[in-house]
Amino acid sequence: MPKLWDLLRSDFPPQVSNLTDLAQAKKMSFEGMTYPLFGWSSSGQPEEIESSFMGHVQGAYKSDGVVFAVVLARMLLFSETRFTYQRFNKGRPGEMFGDPSLQILETPYPNGTTGEMLARADQDVSLGGNWYLVREKNRLRRLRPDWVSIILSAPPDQAVESDVMGYLYRPGGTGTGRTYLPEEMVHWSPIPDPEAMYRGMSWITPVIREIQADKAATNHKAIFFENAATPNLTVAFKESVTEDEFNAFVKAHKEANDGTRNAYKTMFLAGGADVQVVGGDMKQLDFKVTQGAGETRICAAGGVPPIIVGLSEGLQASTYSNYGMARRKFGDHWARPQWRSICGPLAKVVPVPSGCRLWYDDRDIPFLYEDAKDRVEIQQGQVTMIARLAEVGADWDTAVKAVTTGDLSLLEGSHSGLFSVQLQPPGSPEADAAAEAAKEGDAAADPNKKDQPKEGDKPSGDG
Secondary structure (H helix, E strand, O other): OHHHHHHHHOOOOOOOOOHHHHHHHOEEEEOOEEEEOOOOOOOOOEEEOOOOHHHHHHHHHOOOHHHHHHHHHHHHHHOOOEEEEEEEEOOEEEEEEOOHHHHHHHOOOOOOOHHHHHHHHHHHHHHOOOEEEEEEOOEEEEEOHHHEEEEEOOOOOOOOOOOEEEEEEOHHHOOOOEEEOHHHEEEEOOOEOOOOOOOEOOOOHHHHHHHHHHHHHHHHHHHHHHOOOOOEEEEEOOOOOOHHHHHHHHHHHHHHHOOHHHOOOOOOOOOOOEEEEEOOOHHHHOHHHHHHHHHHHHHHHHOOOHHHHOOHHHHOOOOOOOHHHHHHHHHHHHHHHHHHHHHHHHHHHOOOOOOEEEEEEOOOOHHHOOOHHHHHHHHHHHHHHHHHHHHOOEOHHHHHHHHHHOOHHHOOEOOOOOOOHHHOOOOOHHHHHHHHHHHHHHHHHOHHHOOOOOOOOOOOOOO
């Protein structure tokens, strides 16, 4: 223990020859997992990402079905969007448009697509809390998050100002690597780590215990079946049984009854052996409820309703019995905030036009479609408003833009100065003028009405 204390107190221990060794020296291992003993960074020294990326990959993502299903559900929706530019008009978002400069996001690397890039992005933030990307001429390159170190200008706990000087990327986590300036690095960390200045945190971190419990429950189920799908038993013998006789009985009993292949076989005992049940079966343990509660917590941390993942907990009437409600929650409360969040960092790799922003286009994602009835009602309301605006003199094209974007300041054109006859007192000059204008409009629409006599006119002819 004195050696450990000396190591923690010293700035550069004798056996440390570089920053990598120092970072590794100031960590401890417990049950095969490596943890930082405390947050550590200093001038010109890296702010290391949590040493949990591989732990999350091996201990959760690749070995727990619930975690894998939650990450997969996130990836499938997150990778569906595409990127576009959006203009601003008087501080309000306006129309969206494409540009050839967006090609690098559509084909980020050879044989790559926008969907693959976004799938990697969500996977990295799920398992490591951070996603790093750099542009190399006409391609983009993803950097594994646990191989990237954030270089700070000063220790956050020792200086008033501590800024990002750059990023150090070391393949394999060791060696000299390559340094990138802040403006060269796309760094996306949607969940900030409260213990770090600029680092993100994985959503898996808060539910590690639930994941461990879920794996333990799965192992328990497997062992239950390995032991012939029966509860634990105790076998008591009389005091006259010798140790050799006892060991021989145990060996013969295991060979005859252990394993699923021996399930439900009749067990024969002799020599006054007394068998009693210890513990309970899965029904007595209420296994479904016990494991289901942990699964729900994992889904909550991942932002995915259980019914979307397909878990039985999500199919209960007391939770998300309506799939449409769960879908709306998943899209509005998770997907769209994530897309908005990633657009800012990604704007570094494309020349965003002046007065515009890099944005996402989710209009062609079937998962986010509302019910057909709702879509028709919305469109009917928009058509009615556009027609009404055109009736009072608005330019048709600007009326369409104003209604579809929700920005009425886009309207152009002039009002005719005439109002409906219903808004004027009967017999007033204004009412007569409005009525006359309405008749002229009808005549323009139907030329056959021009020669029809007006009300009160005398019929022509000799009579």
